[in-house]
Amino acid sequence: MEKRKVGVLGGGQLGRMLIEAANRLNIQVNVLDIDKSPAKQISSHDGHITGSFKDAKKVKELAESSDVVTVEIEHVDTQMLEEVSKDVVVEPSWNTLRIIKDKFAQKEYLKEHSIAVAESLDLEGKADGDQALRDVGREFGYPFMLKSKTEAYDGKGNFAVMTEEDVPAAIKSLGARPLYAEKWADFKMELAVMVVKTKDGVLTFPTVETVHEDSICKLTYAPPRGVERATQTRAQELAKKAIAAFEGKGVFGVEMFLLKDDSLVVNEIAPRPHNSGHYTIEACKISQYQAHLRAILDIPIVPEGLELIQPSIMLNILGGQTTDSHEKIASLALEKTTASVHLYGKGDARPGRKMGHITLLASTMAEAERQIQPLIDAVDNQKGKPLGPKSIPQEEPLVAVIMGSDSDLPTLRAGLEILTKLDIPFTTRITSAHRTPDWLREFSKNAVNTSVKVIIGAAGGAAHLPGMCASWTTLPVIGVPVKATHLDGVDSLYSMTQMPLGEPVATVGINNSTNGALLAVRILGASDERIRERLRLWMEGNEKEVLRKDKALLDQGWEVYLKGMGK
Incomplete structure (x- = not known):
C-alpha cells in the first residue's frame, strides 16, 4: 500500500480518533491545530503544524506537507482550500464544505436536489429583526427554530422560539449572527x-x-x-x-x-x-x-x-x-x-x-x-440533574411461542418452563391459521423486525399454523404437533413434517414441547456463548439426575425402587 500523508484541519477528539485508526494502517496524519490538542497528544512526529485551522497561511503550509487534505470540522477557510486544491487533493471538495458550513445554503441545496428538509426562511439582512421573527411566527406558527447560518454546533447558534414572548430573548441571544428560521419538526x-x-x-x-x-x-x-x-x-x-x-x-x-x-x-x-x-x-x-x-x-x-x-x-x-x-x-x-x-x-x-x-x-x-x-x-x-424513578427495561423476547388455540397451552407448559429455567425471554401469542389468517400473516411477516430469533408453533388437527408461519418469515420455525381428539396427533405430525420443498419446519415429537424449547435454545446458543453455557449446565444436571437414579436402582434393587415410584 502506497504511503501517503493525510493533512487534517482540526485536532480535537475527531482528529484523535482518526489518528487512532490511521496508526493501525501506518498512515501519517499531519494535524493543523494548537499544540497539545487531543489529536497531537497521541501522535509524535514533526509533520504537525501549530496554528489555527482558519489561518490561510497555515492551511497552505499543511497542504504543502500532505498528499490529501481533509477536515475534522467544517468551519474552515474554504477560500484557501479552493486555492490549495490546485496542488493537493482536498476531500471532501472545498465546494461541498462551503455549502455545508452555511446551514441555510445546505438546506437550499438539498431542496434543489429533491431531498426532504424542514421549511425555512432566510432572515439575513432584515433591518428589524424583532418584526422579522414575529412575521415568521405568523407564517410558521409557534414554536419554530431560529438558527445561525454559520458557526453553529452542539446547540450553539440555535434558539427555540416557543411563543411570541420569546422573540426578544431570541434576538438578544443570536441577533448578531446571520440567521434563518426553520419550521418546527414534530x-x-x-x-x-x-x-x-x-x-x-x-x-x-x-x-x-x-x-x-x-x-x-x-x-x-x-x-x-x-x-x-x-x-x-x-x-x-x-x-x-x-x-x-x-x-x-x-x-x-x-x-x-x-x-x-x-x-x-x-x-x-x-x-x-x-x-x-x-x-x-x-x-x-x-x-x-x-x-x-x-x-x-x-x-x-x-x-x-x-x-x-x-x-x-x-x-x-x-x-x-x-x-x-x-x-x-x-x-x-x-x-x-x-x-x-x-x-x-x-x-x-x-x-x-x-x-x-x-x-x-x-x-x-x-x-x-x-x-x-x-x-x-x-x-x-x-451534571446536577435530579434522578427520577427509572423504568427497568424489559427483556426483549428471543423466542415467540404461538398456538392455534388456548387449548394448546397445557401441552406447551413443559417447554415454557424450560425456557424460563434457562432464562430465555419469550412471548406467547394465540393466532390461528384458519380463524385468524390475516393476524398470523401480519405476525409472521413482522417477527423478523423484532428481537425474536426463533418461532415455536403448536397446533393440532390439520396443524397448518407453523407451516403457514414459515412461509411468511425467514426465521427458523419449530413445530410442536398437539395430540387432538382424533388420530392421536399423528395427523398433526404428518402435516408439519410433510412441508413443501423450500418451506422447512423443524418438527419435534407429538406433545413434546420440551424438545421444541430445547431446540430453540440450541439455535440461539449457536451465536450466544452464554446461552450455550446455561444449556450445558442444565444438561449436566440431567446427567447427574440419571446417575443418581441409576445408583438408587442398583442399591435398592428393582422391586424396592419400583415401590418408591408408587407402582
Whole structure:
C-alpha cells in the first residue's frame, strides 16, 4: 500500500480518533491545530503544524506537507482550500464544505436536489429583526427554530422560539449572527446514518437512533429502538441520496427526523466523521474513522465491514460540576461493565463539554440498556440533574411461542418452563391459521423486525399454523404437533413434517414441547456463548439426575425402587 500523508484541519477528539485508526494502517496524519490538542497528544512526529485551522497561511503550509487534505470540522477557510486544491487533493471538495458550513445554503441545496428538509426562511439582512421573527411566527406558527447560518454546533447558534414572548430573548441571544428560521419538526425520533462516499459509489453504516439533551447528542442506539427495518432502510436510502448530491469522498454524518407520520426529513449534514458514528469503533468491523481514511485514499472498503456486529449503545461523557467528573464516569464504567471507554485528553471538565464517550455492546438491546443505565444515572448526577424513578427495561423476547388455540397451552407448559429455567425471554401469542389468517400473516411477516430469533408453533388437527408461519418469515420455525381428539396427533405430525420443498419446519415429537424449547435454545446458543453455557449446565444436571437414579436402582434393587415410584 502506497504511503501517503493525510493533512487534517482540526485536532480535537475527531482528529484523535482518526489518528487512532490511521496508526493501525501506518498512515501519517499531519494535524493543523494548537499544540497539545487531543489529536497531537497521541501522535509524535514533526509533520504537525501549530496554528489555527482558519489561518490561510497555515492551511497552505499543511497542504504543502500532505498528499490529501481533509477536515475534522467544517468551519474552515474554504477560500484557501479552493486555492490549495490546485496542488493537493482536498476531500471532501472545498465546494461541498462551503455549502455545508452555511446551514441555510445546505438546506437550499438539498431542496434543489429533491431531498426532504424542514421549511425555512432566510432572515439575513432584515433591518428589524424583532418584526422579522414575529412575521415568521405568523407564517410558521409557534414554536419554530431560529438558527445561525454559520458557526453553529452542539446547540450553539440555535434558539427555540416557543411563543411570541420569546422573540426578544431570541434576538438578544443570536441577533448578531446571520440567521434563518426553520419550521418546527414534530418528530417522534431523531435518526442518523453515517455515509461513506468512495470513488466507486455510496455506502452506509446502519441507521441509529440519537437522543439529544440541551441540543447535544447524549446517546446513540444501534439499531434504533422500535423502528421497523423498512424504515431503517428508507433512512439509509435518503442519506445516500443526500450525500450523492455533493462532491468529494469521505464519511458524512446525516442527521434526520422521523416524523409522527413515519416520513423522514434531513435535519443536518456533517461533511466528516460525526458523534453519532462513534459506536462504529467497537460495533462494526470498520469504524467510521477507518472508513473515512479508506475513502479519501481510495483503499478498498468491503460493505459487510460496515454492518453492525451486535446491538450497541454509545453514551457521551459530558463535563459535570467538577473538573474530574469525566474520570469518575470512566472509572465507574471500567469497574462495572464490559463497556469500551474513550477519553479525549481535554484536561479539566467543564459543564456540557464533550470529554469522552462509552460504547457498550450486548446480545440484545434490552440487555445493553440495563447495563448502561447506571452510567446514564451517573452522568446525570454529575451534571446536577435530579434522578427520577427509572423504568427497568424489559427483556426483549428471543423466542415467540404461538398456538392455534388456548387449548394448546397445557401441552406447551413443559417447554415454557424450560425456557424460563434457562432464562430465555419469550412471548406467547394465540393466532390461528384458519380463524385468524390475516393476524398470523401480519405476525409472521413482522417477527423478523423484532428481537425474536426463533418461532415455536403448536397446533393440532390439520396443524397448518407453523407451516403457514414459515412461509411468511425467514426465521427458523419449530413445530410442536398437539395430540387432538382424533388420530392421536399423528395427523398433526404428518402435516408439519410433510412441508413443501423450500418451506422447512423443524418438527419435534407429538406433545413434546420440551424438545421444541430445547431446540430453540440450541439455535440461539449457536451465536450466544452464554446461552450455550446455561444449556450445558442444565444438561449436566440431567446427567447427574440419571446417575443418581441409576445408583438408587442398583442399591435398592428393582422391586424396592419400583415401590418408591408408587407402582
